[in-house]
């Protein structure tokens with residue numbers, strides 16, 4: 497309140513309604529594949545000054561957002577955006593993201609966010625069931641796979657330090673293949689631990705045999721990171737054999753399923769994940785293949801007490817917290833947090849787990865249909881056998897410039913976003929399917945332009 501009793505922000509209802517109306521329109525309208533990044537100077541020229549002493553008002557600010565800022569972003573959820581790992585949130589999830597924001601729940605501690613944390617835990621329990629883990633398993637939602645991997649590996653390192661009497665003279669090490677996600681090497685730098693590379697097999701999988709050989713000469717490895725769906729090719733490491741090796745040596749097994757973990761819900765590929773029931777920690781990003789908006793990563797621990805021991809922050813102002821309660825703060829590298837698992841919970845609650853299974857199977861079918869087209873096309877060749885919903889393929893004879901030119905051309909005419917990647921040093925094409933609305937026929941029509 498100001499001294500005369502008026503509210504300092506005035507009546508913001510116009511600003512609220514403008515934002516909510518825009519959001520509703522965005523969810524209902526088809527995505528616009530023509531949008532994308534522009535140079536900052538161009539955006540500045542079109543937007544004009546937005547931060548001023550007097551404020552520009554909600555109408556003008558919304559106009560800049562709608563006409564200048566959003567068109568300078570890529571439509572991640574366009575069904576023909578098949579680059580990197582795109583996103584395909586349900587409208588229910590996006591709508592509920594608004595509700596989550598409006599409720600403004602402090603979901604770091606049970607005391608402040610009990611109801612929200614309860615619902616997040618319901619969604620996590622579904623994933624725990626898919627993993628085949630015991631009911632006592634649990635975790636929390638963090639911003640993305642990068643912070644999920646970091647938090648899990650920190651819990652692993654602290655557990656090893658406790659069990660083995662502190663840091664070894666040469667420091668701790670973690671083992672993974674070169675195909676592990678870049679965030680694993682980033683986490684290793686943050687944790688000040690060394691990455692011990694393990695050679696992949698002829699199909700680039702981490703195998704139990706190769707791992708055992710490395711662990712035999714590297715006693716200071718505190719964790720093994722296995723991929724359940726590599727980002728580049730969607731490959732799943734030999735989880736069952738890896739779990740044997742980790743179990744025999746008492747080494748923490750972390751499974752990175754940021755992209756591929758969603759396929760645990762797909763019966764047609766579930767057996768590829770066998771062994772995951774013995775992992776110690778796991779992540780999957782609902783903002784990838786579980787149809788939730790940014791940003792959200794489900795981080796799970798088989799024994800949450802070990803994570804609590806590693807992550808609990810202590811301070812005078814936190815002393816009165818009930819540490820027996822389920823405090824997401826105590827399970828990852830964070831304190832304040834929004835209830836970012838709620839949009840995923842709402843979508844799952846609304847549609848049901850059967851429909852999630854159907855949606856994930858649908859994307860797998862689309863990927864298989866496009867893979868079959870590539871195999872039958874005389875000019876195209878799959879460079880590795882797909883295991884989930886990522887296809888890596890080439891046009892023998894093409895140079896890097898040919899790939900770049902074709903990719904640019906089909907992006908410019910808005911028919912397909914298909915960005916080249918590297919496979920064993922060569923430039924190749926890559927498609928990542930996570931959107932059940934993507935039609936195989938439409939993708940094949942574009943691929944048919946490669947001659």
Ligand SMILES: *Cc1c(COP(=O)(O)O)cnc(C)c1O
Nearest residue numbers: 640641642677679727752754755
């Ligand atoms: C995307 C991805 C990550 C990183 O997740 P962010 O949410 O982008 O931080 C980690 N691992 C794998 C396998 C991924 O595909």
